[in-house]
Amino acid sequence: xxxxxxxxxxxxxxxxxxxxxxxxxxxxxxxxxxxxxxxxxxxxxxxxxxxxxxxxxxxxxxxxxxxxxxxxxxxxxxxxxxxxxxxxxxxxxxxxxxxxxxxxxxxxxxxxxxxxxxxxxxxxxxxxxxxxxxxxxxxxxxxxxxxxxxxxxxxxxxxxxxxxxxxxxxxxxxxxxxxxxxxxxxxxxxxxxxxxxxxxxxxxxxxxxxxxxxxxxxxxxxxxxxxxxxxxxxxxxxxxxxxxxxxxxxxxxxxxxxxxxxxxxxxxxxxxxxxxxxxxxxxxxxxxxxxxxxxxxxxxxxxxxxxxxxxxxxxxxxxxxxxxxxxxxxxxxxxxxxxxxxxxxxxxxxxxxxxxxxxxxxxxxxxxxxxxxxxxxxxxxxxxxxxxxxxxxxxxxxxxxxxxxxxxxxxxxxxxxxxxxxxxxxxxxxxxxxxxxxxxxxxxxxxxxxxxxxxxxxxxxxxxxxxxxxxxxxxxxxxxxxxxxxxxxxxxxxxxxxxxxxxxxxxxxxxxxxxxxxxx
DNA sequence: ATAGGGTTAG
Numbered sequence: 214x215x216x217x218x219x220x221x222x223x224x225x226x227x228x229x230x231x232x233x234x235x236x237x238x239x240x241x242x243x244x245x246x247x248x249x250x251x252x253x254x255x256x257x258x259x260x261x262x263x264x265x266x267x268x269x270x271x272x273x274x275x276x277x278x279x280x281x282x283x284x285x286x287x288x289x290x291x292x293x294x295x296x297x298x299x300x301x302x303x304x305x306x307x308x309x310x311x312x313x314x315x316x317x318x319x320x321x322x323x324x325x326x327x328x329x330x331x332x333x334x335x336x337x338x339x340x341x342x343x344x345x346x347x348x349x350x351x352x353x354x355x356x357x358x359x360x361x362x363x364x365x366x367x368x369x370x371x372x373x374x375x376x377x378x379x380x381x382x383x384x385x386x387x388x389x390x391x392x393x394x395x396x397x398x399x400x401x402x403x404x405x406x407x408x409x410x411x412x413x414x415x416x417x418x419x420x421x422x423x424x425x426x427x428x429x430x431x432x433x434x435x436x437x438x439x440x441x442x443x444x445x446x447x448x449x450x451x452x453x454x455x456x457x458x459x460x461x462x463x464x465x466x467x468x469x470x471x472x473x474x475x476x477x478x479x480x481x482x483x484x485x486x487x488x489x490x491x492x493x494x495x496x497x498x499x500x501x502x503x504x505x506x507x508x509x510x511x512x513x514x515x516x517x518x519x520x521x522x523x524x525x526x527x528x529x530x531x532x533x534x535x536x537x538x539x540x541x542x543x544x545x546x547x548x549x550x551x552x553x554x555x556x557x558x559x560x561x562x563x564x565x566x567x568x569x570x571x572x573x574x575x576x577x578x579x580x581x582x583x584x585x586x587x588x589x590x591x592x593x594x595x596x597x598x599x600x601x602x603x604x605x606x607x608x609x610x611x612x613x614x615x616x617x618x619x620x621x622x623x624x625x626x627x628x629x630x631x632x633x634x635x636x637x638x639x640x641x642x643x644x645x646x647x648x649x650x651x652x653x654x655x656x657x658x659x660x661x662x663x664x665x666x667x668x669x670x671x672x673x674x675x676x677x678x679x680x681x682x683x684x685x686x687x688x689x690x691x692x693x694x695x696x697x698x699x700x701x702x703x704x705x706x707x708x709x710x711x712x713x714x715x716x717x718x719x720x721x722x723x724x725x726x727x728x729x730x731x732x733x
Numbered sequence: 734a735t736a737g738g739g740t741t742a743g
Contacts, residue, residue, distance in 0.1 A: 261734080264734065264735095292735080293735065296734090296735045296736065297734090297735080299736080300735085300736065303736080333736075336736060337735080337736055340736055343737095367736045368736080371737055374737075374738070397738085398737050400738090403738095404738085405738060432740095435739085436738095437739070439740095477740080478739060479740085480740090482739085484740095509740090509741095510741075511740050512741080513741085514740095514741040514742085515740075516741090545742085546741050547741075548742095549742050550742065553742085582742075585743055586743060614743060618743085
């Protein structure tokens with residue numbers, strides 16, 4: 214019996230992702246009284262046990278720890294023990310919701326056992342606090358660690374990421390600039406911070422700085438800069454990054470000198486970037502070149518979304534079918550894309566069908582976004598009454614997107630009665646920006662009910678509805694041009710209006726399977 | 734035996 218403990222331990226260490234049932238069995242073996250002496254004999258064994266559980270079962274590590282202390286009086290947690298525990302605590306923040314007290318109690322325990330002075334433990338605590346978003350605690354420990362020169366590059370990066378997640382990009386950048394040492398992860402963390410904050414041009418600049426400083430970009434940096442290129446519509450930049458990654462992948466397959474491979478995540482980012490930059494063919498090519506393993510739900514969803522955005526709604530719906538035939542299970546985002554494609558293609562029946570199948574066949578409960586897509590699809594097909602019925606039967610409160618879709622449908626059908634009701638609901642929730650009222654007033658105007666038009670305008674003034682004018686920006690030859698709704702002050706306005714008319718005609722001609730709402 | 738960054742959305 215005693216001999217089973219090391220065997221079980223070996224099993225644990227080699228196969229860290231055992232099933233729950235297998236783990237219970239191995240633990241039962243390890244914790245028998247005859248094995249306890251073995252565990253006690255080697256002070257590393259309890260740590261091994263914890264470590265073996267970490268990748269797949271972070272919370273189990275936290276539960277097992279007090280039990281080990283109870284049944285093994287000789288067990289002295291050391292710096293490794295704490296680094297495992299803190300890693301568990303940090304990982305549990307994403308999967309199980311934030312539990313601040315968990316980190317605080319580990320901190321307290323580390324102090325009691327005098328392990329908090331150990332560099333690894335101190336850095337682990339900073340990371341655990343930071344990943345729970347507990348910035349003041351993380352910062353206090355971090356400042357102490359910087360003073361005592363204990364703070365390592367991981368702590369700097371963890372804190373940088375925590376500031377970025379809290380929306381403080383400038384603070385993140387200040388940390389980045391202050392780092393005594395940076396590696397690829399520090400660069401990619403800063404790059405992702407910019408992307409998350411919408412600073413796409415800053416992200417692209419940072420990527421170029423990264424290359425100039427001789428740091429080899431990793432997957433995260435490549436994915437981040439591709440996301441930025443997609444958002445900017447920077448097709449040339451995106452192509453350049455693609456070529457760089459492809460060249461590096463070819464080189465490293467020969468002599469393994471370490472450029473990143475185009476794995477599934479990078480491939481998905483490329484599909485998305487090309488599609489967002491208007492190059493559907495390139496997106497298709499990348500997708501077609503992917504291996505079956507790389508074509509996961511993310512890849513399929515990106516491709517479906519790209520097809521739908523380019524007006525290839527029927528192809529998008531076909532790809533959804535092919536995805537299921539390949540055994541890839543759609544998730545909630547996939548359904549948003551597919552429902553959107555159905556709506557744009559005018560396939561209301563298919564939209565209803567897909568919506569019904571979500572919970573029934575795929576175990577995905579429709580969220581408010583899915584109701585929004587369904588209402589939009591019904592509304593584009595002119596089925597205002599059915600759309601209204603869906604809104605009334607929703608198990609959750611309709612948001613501005615749902616009500617906006619319904620209002621669009623009312624406007625398109627000239628249904629002033631329902632439209633008035635929808636504007637009332639929007640007003641109740643404080644979601645009635647000026648455009649909503651303008652839409653209602655336009656509906657009355659279409660029926661020549663000028664008294665009602667005036668009443669809506671008065672109501673807007675009385676209620677002091679905030680005017681948030683629509684606005685867009687484009688960069689031409691390095692000069693930024695801003696356009697605000699109703700503003701005709703640009704010196705080349707006649708040319709611009711003529712280009713807009715051409716574009717509109719082109720859209721109608723090319724995407725005639727799209728139902729355009731609100732464009733006349 | 735040790736910690737940090739990443740993909741799809743109306």
